[in-house]
Each structure stands twice: as C-alpha cells, then as structure tokens.
Amino acid sequence: MVQHDLSATGGERASAVRTCVGCRQRTLAAELLRVVARESESSGFAVVPDPRRRLSGRGAWLHPTPECLGLAVRRRAFGRALRVTGHPDTAALDQLVGSTEQ
Numbered sequence: 609m610v611q612h613d614l615s616a617t618g619g620e621r622a623s624a625v626r627t628c629v630g631c632r633q634r635t636l637a638a639e640l641l642r643v644v645a646r647e648s649e650s651s652g653f654a655v656v657p658d659p660r661r662r663l664s665g666r667g668a669w670l671h672p673t674p675e676c677l678g679l680a681v682r683r684r685a686f687g688r689a690l691r692v693t694g695h696p697d698t699a700a701l702d703q704l705v706g707s708t709e710q
C-alpha cells in the first residue's frame with residue numbers, strides 16, 4: 609500500500625492539473641475547456657463545451673484551440689475519454705474554437 613505524502617499535495621485544488629485529450633499535455637485545468645458528451649439523435653452523441661463546468665456526466669479536458677480539437681478528433685480521443693462509441697458530433701466545439709478544417 610502506498611502512502612501519499614499529504615504535505616506535497618497542499619494547494620492541489622487551486623492548481624488542479626488535467627490532461628488535454630488533444631495534445632496529451634498536462635496543464636492547469638484553468639487553461640483547459642471542459643467538454644461533455646450529450647446524446648444526439650443524428651449522430652449518436654455530440655461533444656459540447658462546458659465552460660462553467662456545471663454539466664453532469666463524464667467530462668474531458670481540451671485546450672480550446674483548433675489544433676487540439678483536430679488532434680482529439682483524429683485520435684478519437686473523445687470516445688475514449690467520455691466512454692461513448694460512434695463518431696462524435698463536434699460542431700459546437702468547431703464553432704467555439706474556430707476550426708481550421710472545413
């Protein structure tokens with residue numbers, strides 16, 4: 609059994625670190641956009657931004673940039689991170705970050 613050194617984790621809440629599902633870099637959560645999966649009739653599910661971090665369900669974290677969004681889509685990282693299958697509809701994210709691919 610591993611004993612965590614509590615003194616080393618002080619202030620963790622204020623500087624929470626998350627992994628971007630696009631570039632896989634670990635970054636302060638404050639610099640990442642939280643996204644969640646919503647069921648969608650047309651394509652199975654849609655990935656929608658949750659800037660206020662209040663939506664329920666499993667979330668993923670992403671740099672709000674076209675590069676990281678593109679990486680996440682190509683690597684099918686949303687399906688893995690959000691535990692959903694099928695091709696995600698990321699139109700809402702495309703709009704938010706300004707996709708470079710049309």
Ligand SMILES: [Zn+2]
Binds near residue numbers: 628629633676
């Ligand atoms: Zn990233």
